[in-house]
Amino acid sequence: MSIMSHNGGAVIAMAGKNCVAIASDLRFGISIQTLACDFPKVFQMNERCFVGISGLTTDIQTVLAKLKFKWNMYKLNEEREMSPNVFANYFSTLLYEKRFGPYFTEPVIAGLNENNEPFLCSMDLIGASMTANDFVLAGTCNESLYGTCEAFWKPNLEPEELFETISQCLISSLDRDALCGWGAIVHVITPTEVISRKLKTRQD
Amino acid sequence: MARRYDSRTTIFSPEGRLYQVEYAIEAISHASSAVGILTKEGVVLAAEKKITSKLVEVSSKTEKMYQLADHLACAVAGITADANILINFSRVSSQQYLHKYQQPIPIEQLVQQVCDWKQYYTQIGGLRPFGVAFLYAGYDDYFKFQLYQSDPSGTYGGWKATAIGANNQSAQSTLKQEYRDDMSLDDALKLAIKVLSKTIDSTDLNANKLEIGTLTLDPVKGPRFQIFNENRINDLVQQCDIKSKRDDDDDDEDRNLLRSSGMTTK
Numbered sequence: 241m242s243i244m245s246h247n248g249g250a251v252i253a254m255a256g257k258n259c260v261a262i263a264s265d266l267r268f269g270i271s272i273q274t275l276a277c278d279f280p281k282v283f284q285m286n287e288r289c290f291v292g293i294s295g296l297t298t299d300i301q302t303v304l305a306k307l308k309f310k311w312n313m314y315k316l317n318e319e320r321e322m323s324p325n326v327f328a329n330y331f332s333t334l335l336y337e338k339r340f341g342p343y344f345t346e347p348v349i350a351g352l353n354e355n356n357e358p359f360l361c362s363m364d365l366i367g368a369s370m371t372a373n374d375f376v377l378a379g380t381c382n383e384s385l386y387g388t389c390e391a392f393w394k395p396n397l398e399p400e401e402l403f404e405t406i407s408q409c410l411i412s413s414l415d416r417d418a419l420c421g422w423g424a425i426v427h428v429i430t431p432t433e434v435i436s437r438k439l440k441t442r443q444d
Numbered sequence: 445m446a447r448r449y450d451s452r453t454t455i456f457s458p459e460g461r462l463y464q465v466e467y468a469i470e471a472i473s474h475a476s477s478a479v480g481i482l483t484k485e486g487v488v489l490a491a492e493k494k495i496t497s498k499l500v501e502v503s504s505k506t507e508k509m510y511q512l513a514d515h516l517a518c519a520v521a522g523i524t525a526d527a528n529i530l531i532n533f534s535r536v537s538s539q540q541y542l543h544k545y546q547q548p549i550p551i552e553q554l555v556q557q558v559c560d561w562k563q564y565y566t567q568i569g570g571l572r573p574f575g576v577a578f579l580y581a582g583y584d585d586y587f588k589f590q591l592y593q594s595d596p597s598g599t600y601g602g603w604k605a606t607a608i609g610a611n612n613q614s615a616q617s618t619l620k621q622e623y624r625d626d627m628s629l630d631d632a633l634k635l636a637i638k639v640l641s642k643t644i645d646s647t648d649l650n651a652n653k654l655e656i657g658t659l660t661l662d663p664v665k666g667p668r669f670q671i672f673n674e675n676r677i678n679d680l681v682q683q684c685d686i687k688s689k690r691d692d693d694d695d696d697e698d699r700n701l702l703r704s705s706g707m708t709t710k
Contacts, residue, residue: 305543305546306543308542308543309539309540309542309543312513312514312539312542313535313536313539316511316512316513316535317532317535319504319505
């Protein structure tokens with residue numbers, strides 16, 4: 241019945257040694273009906289800042305359009321791009337502005353700041369934000385994801401290890417959630433490159 | 445006689461003129477000049493920088509040219525403070541269009557929106573017009589590269605080559621003589637420098653007095669606006685000077701002439 245589980249979906253981000261990884265499932269569905277299996281919920285703002293948004297799909301799309309608007313205006317006015325923590329703060333403000341009629345989205349922001357240090361942030365649908373140095377997540381299987389992440393995450397993972405860890409955590413939880421799954425996409429962000437990989441999961 | 449009818453924007457004079465608008469246009473002819481040239485490879489915008497004191501702390505990369513969107517840029521002549529308002533309006537307007545239609549704003553649409561606003565200030569409210577003229581350079585999928593000019597009355601037009609600001613008539617006549625439809629971007633850059641060298645009052649041109657930008661289409665990244673840095677401008681000025689000096693020389697310099705016209709800029 242909950243609006244946040246109408247479309248389903250999960251996003252997760254983890255920090256490693258001078259790198260971050262962000263991933264989401266690929267399902268787009270309306271209630272019990274799955275309509276697409278190529279619908280990522282992670283979006284790139286630039287090579288160092290990614291945002292994953294879970295929740296009601298129409299609000300994901302609307303909020304993303306608003307974020308792009310503000311990102312572009314900031315870039316034109318300030319002649320530089322938003323850093324991940326500035327972006328996270330802006331996102332939080334955007335959500336709180338709709339405090340009494342919110343966007344049904346729970347985002348996760350992952351990026352590298354100017355010193356190539358990992359930055360992770362998640363927030364609830366009205367903008368209460370939390371930064372973490374291990375992992376952040378949101379979605380319909382969030383309780384399960386908390387379990388797998390606590391179990392598998394450890395500090396200072398190299399990019400390849402981080403990829404393995406985040407993938408295993410995500411897949412284990414997706415498989416037990418009816419509203420998430422149908423594949424996953426993982427982006428690993430390092431100071432020099434972004435590696436994106438698609439994962440094949442149980443197609444149910 | 446004119447004095448009775450020129451203090452308010454919202455009234456016509458007996459001869460059917462709007463004096464405030466004309467005075468605004470006059471204000472721009474005292475501003476430093478800007479030139480725009482359209483080619484199939486891109487649009488060149490070049491402008492004269494007002495000589496600034498060494499004490500000025502530069503806050504923005506450019507003084508006369510501004511990027512309005514990924515595919516749009518403008519050069520300004522006139523009152524800077526007025527220009528800043530309209531530039532911000534253009535930027536917000538472009539993003540609103542992108543938000544609504546998920547597509548970059550067609551250049552003419554943006555020019556019309558700014559001009560509608562400029563016209564508003566010539567008719568309503570008793571506020572003075574904006575004392576700014578713009579040259580807009582842009583690329584869209586409908587008409588490819590385009591160059592537009594707008595003035596304080598809100599009139600705009602599409603151009604192949606045009607100039608605004610001080611000495612714009614002499615700039616326009618030079619452009620009329622030398623512009624060719626099939627010019628390359630390099631040719632246009634050299635022509636822009638040539639035109640500015642005639643309209644600027646100083647004896648020598650260098651990067652301190654010039655601002656140059658090009659709007660081109662990268663096959664992968666899409667339209668982009670680039671401001672030339674000091675070295676690039678100085679190189680360009682040097683190449684143009686070589687060419688114009690050799691133009692004046694005798695025929696035994698023919699070989700050198702051929703060499704310089706075949707040279708490409710960086």
